[in-house]
Amino acid sequence: MSSAPRKTDIGPPHFEQFLPPVIKKNYGKWKGHEIIKPGVMVHVAASGDKLFTVRAATPRLLSIATLRLFADLADKYSGGHLRFTSRNNVEFLLSDPANVDPLIAELAREGYGVGGIGPAISNIVHTQGWVHCHSAASDASGVVKSVMDELYPYFAGTRTLPGKLRVAFACCLNMCGAVHCSDIAILGVHTHPPKINDKDVPKMCEIPSVVASCPTGAVRPATVDGASSVEVIQEQCMYCGNCFTVCPAMKMADAERDGISIWVGGKVSNARSEPKFSKLAVPFLPNNPPRWPEVVAAVSNLVTVYAAHARKFERMGEWIERIGWPQFFKLTGIPFTKYHIDDFRHAGETFRRSTHVRQSKEAET
Amino acid sequence: MSSAPRKTDIGPPHFEQFLPPVIKKNYGKWKGHEIIKPGVMVHVAASGDKLFTVRAATPRLLSIATLRLFADLADKYSGGHLRFTSRNNVEFLLSDPANVDPLIAELAREGYGVGGIGPAISNIVHTQGWVHCHSAASDASGVVKSVMDELYPYFAGTRTLPGKLRVAFACCLNMCGAVHCSDIAILGVHTHPPKINDKDVPKMCEIPSVVASCPTGAVRPATVDGASSVEVIQEQCMYCGNCFTVCPAMKMADAERDGISIWVGGKVSNARSEPKFSKLAVPFLPNNPPRWPEVVAAVSNLVTVYAAHARKFERMGEWIERIGWPQFFKLTGIPFTKYHIDDFRHAGETFRRSTHVRQSKEAET
């Protein structure tokens, strides 16, 4: 565009220029906050100054039309100031409490509901899916939309929860996002070994890298019709797709056998208990676009059971650890299968190496 | 000896013939027990019958002279009935409480003190050492004797403890005995790779088994002076001695570099907390016969610190988990080194994957 010397390595704009005046003034000097109503909180500074935050949902995938809409709303209600959150909501940063309700009304009109603060369900951290990624075993945005439509009352504050409940979605085992440490993780899975295009392998792939990429050593060099390619020992493949990441000629996608698994009980905060991984709840559900009813039902069931049984502040994983996994499977009605038992590197660590077992036949929480 | 048809596979004698009458009568119908004094307890049956147990120390390695002595004492005081415990003490099973004190007196005269019941230190589970095993990195009986001479007050009940404290000894990493799950485990260690006798390898060893025996893959087939033998990649060897177990031509013993390591905080009971492995406390102490003063001092220090700080019922490992390992190292004065950090298969599981850290500089229990 311009013929001036090319600028590189300038880094991001300095954040300070984007901070509202009340933040600049009270930076690092906040004293406390309170949730005023669903999606709205006020932070109070030592100086007595107040900052009102209105948090609205976004689908993360935003058109520039919407960016302009948000800019307009910010100009109108929050002195042109807004931010996005680490879970892809948008937050308007208001100084004048009188602007809160009009802003909420206008956001609602445009389809961006307000909520997600406190012991609630916030936005689903998610990924690209069929919108942009080559690896996806499912769409991302469609599943997120379907699930959040169902869980919306927990976002908007019309239904409450014992503690925060973080849902995440990833469309393949690369797990872009903190899927592996979420209260409920929805994970796209391939369940079929890669289909090798022997013609393309020598052109597109470095065979040693492909062999090295496989966590289970299922990929071996092979000669096919006189040319060097690879073969996959089918029984050793657990469909991670890592070979495909390094070798486009090993396609994973499979319309009938790609699907979704559901994992529960992870967290990242250090509050009370240490961060933990999510654990397998439902091994496989089919891809059923556009609304993935099986996935929605399964997630909804998990949320309902958790909401009914957990104690105040208890995250999903903390609740399950208190009542024990056998009881979790009983309460949720999810069948326990051999797939639930880990069989990878650290498998033994998940075995119950004691007699600490709830023996009662009719165990209830 | 006899010319009758050879008897085989008859199994052990049936235990019932060895039970005292009071046990036969009340088998499975005991109601409770009480510790009367150090080393003496009474069990009361539903019928009201009582059984008095006097537990005496043994060095486990017993002469037949002593077996005959025990037999005589049993005839004199317990109707000829006695048993040994799972920790190699001997228990006289008395019906007449009047016999308790005379028995104790006679045992004491013979050098077999009474104790080890309740929250005490009992006998050290141990192994063969230089008395019988080819694998030993230290003697067993000598270390046990030296340590128990020091800890004797905790056995005899003149010093008390918050809970049971189980000490175990094994003379090599084969760990014959529950060394890996003891409150204090004393473990003989080799710290030098095997010395290969290339002449003997082909005669005495199956090379593929030797190669397979090495947990780290340090053993490789090699040709030495034209004959097939093995070589050991020195940096990959962690001195487990497993190659020696399958191949006598790979000697581990090394007078200067064999020694002792100390491990703490294991348990096997399910009481309160789940069974746990012992963890490394002191990586290496020299073999210093006949009395291993460094080992005795280290064990004694551990017992003293535990006795001073743990709460009632708390086993060593439960106490440490409550106060945290940093505090354990501080209180015991044991230096924390890189050796304490696991680097084998499950290494990552021992890393602190949270910020749950006691930050205070002057942490005390």
Add this chain to the structure above:
Amino acid sequence: MSEKKRETPLLDELEKGPWPSFVKELKKEAARPMVQDLLGQLERSYEEKVGHWKHGGLVGVMGYGGGVIGRYSDLGEEFPACAEFHTMRINQPAGWFYTSTALRTIADIWDRHGSGVTNMHGSTGDIILLGTKTQELEPTFAELTEHGFDLGGSGSDMRTPSACVGPARCEWACYDTLGAVYDFTMQFQDELHRPAFPYKYKLKFAGCPNDCVASVARSDMSFIGTWRDEIQVDQEQVKAYAASGAIDVQKDVCDRCPTRCMSWDGKTLAIDDVNCVKCMHCINAMPRALAPGNDRGAAILIGAKAPIVGGALLSSVFVPFIKMEPPYEEIKELIGRIWDIWSEHGKNRERVGEFIQRIGLGNFLEQIGLDPVPEMIVAPRANPYIFYQDDVFAQPGEEA
């Protein structure tokens, strides 16, 4: 074909319901052929239950090795307008703060050069500009830099660092997360833009142990704010919480403290701070009454990652406590030493967390010159396979 509007009955279903609809977002830009074809291809994916993107390709801007993800359709004939559909990753401002002007600037640039579709934001934190052609990459980049924006990371480089809102709005921030993320990002521009590592390296900055950027799960190096001294307690406010009935101080607070180091007699909340592990729970539960101490800084943790290849990892304690003060020299040197040894000895596609487990944390510490401390571990080794070195013989009995 892109000229005539394709029907999207399946996607249309996703315009319904209370949650904001990504389909509506796409349709807002559907006047553009690129988005029209994207909708068409996506509808096809919904029908067929498979994606239609080919494996990425090497595209980018001059002099940079990362920041652009090349993407081609495998239905390019049918949907030519999105046959090329690369994304650009733009380094976000710290804490994702914007003014309306800044947001419009981005919108305008993307209006001129791309699909008009974005992600606000990508999982790593970048602004994602979703879909453009190769020929537009350079012009977009020129306009972005013109307006003060630059690319983020991709490939085997340092990835765009991110931070929680921190002192800008949060009373619990134990250090300046925004200041730090900006400083480190600027310091390591070269490492961000020119992949030269064995694999990616992510930094995330959280102001306190609540970890609102999920750093412990998602970054090779997590800076998590914490403190060393006593929790600040306003006893009157504790009583007020108790009186209000909103909080049962014994049950909701004391009994949920992970080390049970608090006690409450109905009047005074006593904290045995020596045993407090700074988990934040009591502070979260009674924000008006409690606050982190005054001796604040951060714990540095290392090695989180997703499952590929060797299994997922959470970060683990590396520096239990450090003051977070600009210019952060000590930390930058530490990072430099880590990158040096990992770059030299790490295998291709081996994250630093896996590298450390492979060579052993003890050895790693030795090589970068950091002392082992017991705070790094949950417990010492249980496994007796110890690689003894000569130093153990030098100090017999030292522990007694």
Add this chain to the structure above:
Amino acid sequence: MSEKKRETPLLDELEKGPWPSFVKELKKEAARPMVQDLLGQLERSYEEKVGHWKHGGLVGVMGYGGGVIGRYSDLGEEFPACAEFHTMRINQPAGWFYTSTALRTIADIWDRHGSGVTNMHGSTGDIILLGTKTQELEPTFAELTEHGFDLGGSGSDMRTPSACVGPARCEWACYDTLGAVYDFTMQFQDELHRPAFPYKYKLKFAGCPNDCVASVARSDMSFIGTWRDEIQVDQEQVKAYAASGAIDVQKDVCDRCPTRCMSWDGKTLAIDDVNCVKCMHCINAMPRALAPGNDRGAAILIGAKAPIVGGALLSSVFVPFIKMEPPYEEIKELIGRIWDIWSEHGKNRERVGEFIQRIGLGNFLEQIGLDPVPEMIVAPRANPYIFYQDDVFAQPGEEA
């Protein structure tokens, strides 16, 4: 040389002190040349800090593959009387009960045929007869069987099972440990005496979760007594404990319950038995007040072992609860199925615990025809590397 008494100044040190001395024991038999030489060789080990035994040799009794550990001195010239010094492992009576007569029988046999030195008992549980020559093995064996004793295990066979004292003296025994250990030992005489497995297989029987035979750490198959119904509570006795001051019911009992399923209001001890994990603590603490329930049996755990080769393991839950009633058919069949598949597919020197981890517990269960239950695990897998099989497609939505 064995004719003249050798000085043992180092060993003599170990005759001092309050703990019974193994050196005194040896000296009680020192009239025997074999023990005289053993003392000499041992003194040498104490001087030189190395053992002087050669790697075992293949010796045994006719028709048996185990039960004897061959041992030769590497100083056989100097100490000829203990140049051969094999041990015999004799299967102990269940619970290590003896009469004086039985003990004298053993002493007499070993007087005639061996060193006169024993271990009461070996770590696995056997009576260890310590030191004899090859030529004495058969005669000793004949005398032993004559008197009703038989050899125990060694090598890759079932090893001598052992049991805690159980119902013979303990109020907490949830099943007949002694009856069971005798029954299983008799049932599997062939497997005990003739090594035919990939490696050793140990069985241990503990009457309750206190596990006084350390079965969870030391046996490939642990039978640990437990119960399914409510703990029996005598409230009067609880009050008596509280009143005595010996026990602080809240602090010492309720607060130490692993699931905190007990509560105490000063008068009544309430137990939420559904959440009780049968750890025994409260019962141990107040034996007069509490007792295990009436619906008793055992949990079967599988796979404990020492570190060689792949690392130490504790046993893990295999059958969460089973009634322990003779003739134990169901359990014996289960053991048979385990041995079959492990013998067929186990590698040489691979313990069953390692075998299960290698092939996967899920697959193992499938092969032996046992249903997976969540009691077997601490938590489901966190790792997404799942070997899906066709059955997952058969049941879509079944869990909803």
